[in-house]
Structure formats: structure tokens, C-alpha cells
Amino acid sequence: MWSFLTSFIPRALMQAMPLLYGSTGEILTEKSGNLNLGIPGIMFIGAITGVSGAFIYEHSVPAGQMIGILAVLIPLMSCLIGSFLMGLLYCFLTVTLRANQNVTGLSLTIFGTGVAQFLGGSLIKLTHAQEAGVASMTITETVKYYSNGNVPGWLAYSAVAIAILAALFLKYTRTGMQLRAVGENPATADAAGINVTRYKYLATIVGSMIAGLGGLCFVMECAHGTWSEPRIDQIGWLAIALVIFTTWRPAISIPASIMFGGLLILSEHLNPPIGIKELYTLIPYVVTLVVLIIVSLRKKRENLPPQSLGLAYFREER
Amino acid sequence: MKSKSRFILPFGIHIAKRDGIPSWKRWLIRAAAILIALLLCAIITIVITKLNPADVLKSMINGTFGSARKAWKTVYYVVILLGISLAVTPAFKMRFWNIGAEGQVLIGAFAAAACMFYAGRMPFFNDPGVSMQVKNLIVIPCMVIAAIAAGALWGFLPAFFKSRWNTNETLFTLMMNYVAIQLVKFMIAYREFPKLYQWSSNGTSVGTINAGFQSVGIGTFQKIGEQSGTQYVYPIVCIGLLTLLIFLYLKYSKHGYEIAVVGESERTASYAGIKVNRVIVRTMILSGALCGLVGFLIVAAEGTVSSDVVDGRGYTAVMVSWMSQFNPFGMIFSSLLLVFMQFGAKEVVMPDGVSLDKNFANMLMAIILFFIIGCEFFITYKLQVSRHKKREE
Numbered sequence: 153m154w155s156f157l158t159s160f161i162p163r164a165l166m167q168a169m170p171l172l173y174g175s176t177g178e179i180l181t182e183k184s185g186n187l188n189l190g191i192p193g194i195m196f197i198g199a200i201t202g203v204s205g206a207f208i209y210e211h212s213v214p215a216g217q218m219i220g221i222l223a224v225l226i227p228l229m230s231c232l233i234g235s236f237l238m239g240l241l242y243c244f245l246t247v248t249l250r251a252n253q254n255v256t257g258l259s260l261t262i263f264g265t266g267v268a269q270f271l272g273g274s275l276i277k278l279t280h281a282q283e284a285g286v287a288s289m290t291i292t293e294t295v296k297y298y299s300n301g302n303v304p305g306w307l308a309y310s311a312v313a314i315a316i317l318a319a320l321f322l323k324y325t326r327t328g329m330q331l332r333a334v335g336e337n338p339a340t341a342d343a344a345g346i347n348v349t350r351y352k353y354l355a356t357i358v359g360s361m362i363a364g365l366g367g368l369c370f371v372m373e374c375a376h377g378t379w380s381e382p383r384i385d386q387i388g389w390l391a392i393a394l395v396i397f398t399t400w401r402p403a404i405s406i407p408a409s410i411m412f413g414g415l416l417i418l419s420e421h422l423n424p425p426i427g428i429k430e431l432y433t434l435i436p437y438v439v440t441l442v443v444l445i446i447v448s449l450r451k452k453r454e455n456l457p458p459q460s461l462g463l464a465y466f467r468e469e470r
Numbered sequence: 471m472k473s474k475s476r477f478i479l480p481f482g483i484h485i486a487k488r489d490g491i492p493s494w495k496r497w498l499i500r501a502a503a504i505l506i507a508l509l510l511c512a513i514i515t516i517v518i519t520k521l522n523p524a525d526v527l528k529s530m531i532n533g534t535f536g537s538a539r540k541a542w543k544t545v546y547y548v549v550i551l552l553g554i555s556l557a558v559t560p561a562f563k564m565r566f567w568n569i570g571a572e573g574q575v576l577i578g579a580f581a582a583a584a585c586m587f588y589a590g591r592m593p594f595f596n597d598p599g600v601s602m603q604v605k606n607l608i609v610i611p612c613m614v615i616a617a618i619a620a621g622a623l624w625g626f627l628p629a630f631f632k633s634r635w636n637t638n639e640t641l642f643t644l645m646m647n648y649v650a651i652q653l654v655k656f657m658i659a660y661r662e663f664p665k666l667y668q669w670s671s672n673g674t675s676v677g678t679i680n681a682g683f684q685s686v687g688i689g690t691f692q693k694i695g696e697q698s699g700t701q702y703v704y705p706i707v708c709i710g711l712l713t714l715l716i717f718l719y720l721k722y723s724k725h726g727y728e729i730a731v732v733g734e735s736e737r738t739a740s741y742a743g744i745k746v747n748r749v750i751v752r753t754m755i756l757s758g759a760l761c762g763l764v765g766f767l768i769v770a771a772e773g774t775v776s777s778d779v780v781d782g783r784g785y786t787a788v789m790v791s792w793m794s795q796f797n798p799f800g801m802i803f804s805s806l807l808l809v810f811m812q813f814g815a816k817e818v819v820m821p822d823g824v825s826l827d828k829n830f831a832n833m834l835m836a837i838i839l840f841f842i843i844g845c846e847f848f849i850t851y852k853l854q855v856s857r858h859k860k861r862e863e
Contacts, residue, residue, distance in 0.1 A: 255843055396638070
């Protein structure tokens with residue numbers, strides 16, 4: 153039992169952190185009234201830009217001569233820039249051009265998945281690193297600066313920190329309250345002198361950058377720096393599910409992600425009879441469905457989604 | 471009330487809503503957007519592959535229509551994507567954000583396969599004394615009904631909760647996708663679904679659905695696909711009919727009109743005496759049922775089911791439907807373009823031996839879609855340069 157716990161808990165925690173990043177990012181985004189279904193794509197982009205940065209750096213310096221701070225910063229910055237651009241694209245289309253959020257988000261997901269899977273599969277061939285005998289894109293050196301194998305690394309701790317900060321921000325700061333006002337009723341917020349467009353842009357872009365970190369976290373923590381067709385899209389959709397599950401509260405998202413992360417890998421640790429494994433994986437989705445229904449049944453105001461979620465705001469069409 | 475512009479941009483540019491736009495101008499803007507997008511895609515492809523554009527196009531055409539077998543497969547993929555796009559269209563037109571086509575198709579395919587699976591275990595169907603025609607006559611209708619019922623159920627649930635308690639349908643349908651995927655995975659692993667093959671090898675799956683069809687009298691189609699495309703005839707005919715029916719349904723039926731009104735404004739619809747909730751549930755059942763039917767067609771053509779038999783096409787279909795502005799005939803071209811890019815990309819090989827793939831095609835497709843959704847803005851609004859100098863307020 154003890155050995156089960158010591159092997160299961162750290163892995164559940166590591167599996168949970170990408171989910172936590174994704175859900176925290178999406179909560180911030182949704183609080184501004186933007187339903188960003190592009191989270192899986194953004195996480196993919198965050199992952200691939202980070203990994204590409206690390207990969208290029210790792211292959212441009214001789215082995216063993218990497219500078220620690222650069223090995224950390226290059227993937228981190230490229231990940232942030234990549235997901236920043238994705239968030240900007242989403243905002244430009246939905247806020248400035250007032251496009252439909254569902255369709256924009258979906259195409260963002262398809263775009264991000266396509267870019268990441270294509271680059272992940274062919275970057276190694278394009279850089280001719282293949283001759284060095286590497287089968288799939290790996291960043292073994294860089295990973296050492298991110299995690300040390302079997303226990304969660306610093307990216308995991310930052311996920312928790314970011315979630316707590318987001319919770320405090322939304323609840324106690326003036327900006328956070330104004331952000332919620334934008335998500336609930338942009339017309340009222342506008343009348344109160346809040347710059348709706350700026351809030352939507354900022355919240356969505358910051359949210360998207362946080363979600364992008366989740367992608368990087370997945371590669372570094374769960375995949376140990378190897379790119380082999382990761383299932384980041386599944387993580388991304390689950391992160392969106394987590395947003396409902398936690399009823400838009402980043403702080404609740406911390407235990408909830410750990411639970412979801414645990415459920416995702418539970419079957420690997422329990423060795424259930426063949427097939428039953430898939431039923432374990434079914435649990436998070438069914439639970440989310442039930443929560444979604446219960447939330448809409450009870451209609452407690454603090455549990456409901458932001459009222460203007462999914463709607464674009466046109467000042468002239470009040 | 472002519473000048474509604476209140477958004478002040480740099481350089482004195484205002485955004486104003488257009489009072490109306492002639493149809494030709496609307497399509498001109500869209501065509502321009504698609505053209506720019508295609509140009510951008512071409513540039514990206516050339517920069518990445520460093521190949522001559524003509525060569526790229528040639529290998530793409532070779533990859534999709536290079537041989538009879540490839541052409542059949544391309545057309546089959548086009549019709550399946552078209553079918554799913556048609557299925558999601560009524561709900562989308564109603565502004566019901568159903569992104570659960572993935573799960574609805576899969577559960578339909580699953581139900582159809584389950585019929586084959588369980589029939590294969592019954593002694594009656596293993597009795598060599600009973601003719602194949604009779605067996606097919608029993609199994610095929612069962613498959614169709616089961617697939618449609620399963621898809622309809624998957625469509626009904628989110629619509630029911632949406633109409634009753636305003637449950638968010640986007641997230642609901644999304645979760646239903648995963649429920650379907652995991653259920654299929656479970657059944658494949660637990661009930662050992664692959665045994666389905668055994669039954670098929672007795673000659674009761676793919677080919678025979680067409681064989682049954684042949685005896686009904688559409689054997690002429692057989693001649694077109696002499697070699698290996700015959701199993702695709704059935705889906706192609708079905709989806710062809712469906713395209714026409716959906717067009718008529720949306721354009722000329724009372725239901726289609728109600729869908730359009732609800733899509734424009736639920737409030738207007740209810741003032742006009744339309745029972746909004748009933749329309750929502752009815753349309754989603756239809757949408758799900760059609761998805762289920764497509765699921766059946768996939769099983770009929772491929773003779774098997776797996777958890778990734780839909781392969782993301784449920785999501786892609788949403789793009790196809792949106793790109794074509796819910797026009798069924800437009801969807802034929804959109805799905806053709808998409809499948810052409812997906813299949814063609816695989817044949818494009820760069821000088822250093824790396825070939826493009828489906829992911830690359832998806833990326834280009836998303837770029838085209840970005841342009842299309844972006845250009846709607848210029849159809850609804852116009853940018854005006856203010857005539858007066860910026861006023862001091």
C-alpha cells in the first residue's frame with residue numbers, strides 16, 4: 153500500500169499540473185466573457201514552441217556546456233511568446249473582428265494541434281539531428297533543469313502558486329472585480345467606465361499564456377522531455393471541463409486537478425481487469441457532466457458561468 | 471440614425487454597421503478572403519518545403535486522384551466529411567453550439583457495429599442454410615435503426631438539458647464526445663469487439679452491404695468502381711441524397727424556417743409563437759440522428775469500428791459548415807478542398823525526405839478559416855474615415 157502511494161501520488165501530482173495551468177488560464181479567460189475553446193491548441197503551441205526552443209539551444213551548444221539560466225529561460229520564453237501570439241489571435245478575431253467565439257476557438261485548436269504535431273514530427277528531420285541517432289525529438293539535457301525524474305519540478309509548484317494568485321486576484325483586487333464585471337455584463341461595466349476591450353484582451357492573453365505553460369509542463373513533467381505525439385488535446389479539453397467542475401474558482405481547481413490527474417493514471421497503477429481501465433478514464437468526463445447539470449439545476453448565482461460567456465460585446469447593439 | 475459609429479480608432483477611422491449589403495458584394499468579400507488565405511497557404515508551403523509550387527500541386531493531385539483506388543478513397547472521405555457537416559448544420563444554424571458530432575458519429579458507428587457483433591454470435595446468422603440476402607435484410611435495417619437511435623440519443627441529451635435548465639451545450643456535447651470514445655474503447659477491450667472481423671470474414675460485412683444494395687437494383691454503380699471502390703458506392707449515394715434533402719429542409723420546410731428564426735433571435739421566435747424549446751430538441755435529435763447515420767455508413771464502408779474511426783472529423787465538420795455559411799452545396803466544395811489538402815499533403819515530399827502530413831493540412835485549413843471568420847466583420851461592418859477632424863471632448 154505504501155509503495156503504491158509513493159509511486160502513485162507524485163505521478164498524479166505531475167499529471168495534474170498541466171490540467172491546473174490549463175484550467176487557471178481558462179478561468180481567467182472566461183471571467184472576461186470569452187469562452188476560449190482554443191485551449192488544447194494553445195497548450196499544444198506552448199509545448200511545441202518551448203520544446204523547439206530547448207531543442208535548438210541544446211543542439212547548438214556542445215554537450216555539457218549549456219548555461220543553466222539559458223536552458224531554463226529559452227524554452228520558457230519561447231513557450232510564453234508562442235501562447236501569447238495564440239491569445240492575441242483569438243482576441244483579435246473575437247473582440248476586434250467580433251467573430252464567433254466557438255468557431256474561432258475550435259479553429260485555434262485545430263491550428264495549434266496541426267502546427268505542433270507537424271513540427272514535432274518533422275523538426276528533428278529538418279535540423280538533421282537524425283544522424284545523431286535520435287528517433288524522436290528529445291531534450292534530455294534541458295529537462296534536467298526542469299524536473300528531476302520522479303518528483304514534481306518547479307513548474308509544478310508554480311502552477312499551484314499561479315492558481316492561488318489568480319484566486320486572490322479575482323476575489324480581492326479591484327482589477328479582478330472589474331474583470332468579473334466585464335464577464336457578467338459588459339454593457340454595465342462599460343457604462344461604469346471600464347474599458348471592456350482592454351480587459352478582454354488582457355485576461356484572454358494572460359490566460360492563454362498560463363495555459364501555454366501547461367503544455368510545456370506536460371512535456372517536461374509527464375513526457376520527460378520526449379515528443380512522441382503527446383495527448384495534449386485531451387489534457388486541454390479536460391482543463392476546460394475542470395473550469396465547470398470547479399465552478400470558475402482557481403483555488404478549487406488545485407485539488408480538482410489533482411483528482412482528475414489521479415483518475416487519468418489510476419488505471420495504470422491499479423492494474424484492473426482488461427477493459428475496466430477505460431471505465432476509470434470515463435469517470436472524469438461523467439463527473440463533469442453531472443456537475444454541469446447540477447450547477448445549472450441549482451442556479452446558485454455564485455456557481456453560474458459568467459453571464460455574457462460566449463457572447464461578443466458590441467456597444468452599439470445594446 | 472444613420473451614423474451609429476461610436477468606436478473611435480486611430481486615424482479617425484470609425485466602425486459602422488452596414489445597413490445592408492448586396493449579395494454579390496458579400497460573396498466578393500468572401501472570395502477575396504479565401505484567395506488571400508490560399509495565397510498565404512501557398513507561400514507557407516513553399517517556404518517550408520522549398521519546392522516549386524507547380525510540383526507541389528502536381529504531387530497533391532497525384533495523391534488524391536492519382537489512381538482509381540485513390541480517387542475512390544478521396545471521394546469517400548469527402549462524402550463522409552460532407553455528411554457530418556450536413557448533420558451539424560441544422561443545429562448550428564439555430565446557434566446551438568453542438569461540437570459533439572465526434573461523439574454522435576462514433577456512438578452511431580458503435581451501435582451499428584454492435585448489431586453486427588451480436589448478430590455474428592447468434593446461431594441463426596451462422597447457419598449456412600439461410601441465404602445471405604435474408605441475413606442482410608435483417609441485419610442492415612437493424613444497424614441503421616440502432617445507429618440513428620444512438621446518435622439521436624447523444625444529440626437529445628444536451629438539447630434536453632439546454633431547453634429545460636439552460637445547461638451550457640458546448641461543454642455538454644464536448645463531454646459526451648469523451649463518454650462515447652471511452653465507451654467504445656471499453657467495449658473493444660472488454661467485449662473483444664475485434665471478433666467482429668471474424669464475422670465479416672464469413673462474408674457478411676462491407677462487401678455484402680453493397681451486395682444487398684446491388685440486388686435492390688443499383689448494380690449499375692458497381693460498374694463505375696470496378697476494382698476496389700465498390701464499398702464506397704453506398705455512402706456516396708446516401709450522402710448525395712442527404713445533401714439535397716438538407717438543402718430542401720433548411721430552405722423550404724417550415725422546420726427550416728423555424729430554425730432560422732430561432733438562430734436569429736430566440737426572443738423573436740417565441741414572440742412569433744414558435745416553441746423554442748421544442749425546436750431546439752427536435753433539431754438536435756435530427757442532427758444527432760444524421761450523425762448516427764454517418765456512423766453507420768462508416769461502419770458499412772470500413773467494416774469495423776475503433777475509438778478513432780471519426781478521427782477529429784466531428785470538429786472539422788463544424789469548420790466546413792461554417793466556411794460554407796450553412797449552404798449544403800457550398801459544403802461539397804469545402805469538404806473537397808479539405809480532403810484534397812489532407813490527402814495531397816501526404817504526397818508532398820521535401821528534398822530532404824520529409825513529407826508533409828495531415829497535421830500540416832489541418833494547419834493550412836485553420837488559416838483559411840481564420841480569414842473566413844475574420845472577413846465576416848467586413849460584411850457586417852464598414853470602416854469609415856471620419857470627415858470631420860477629431861473633436862475635442
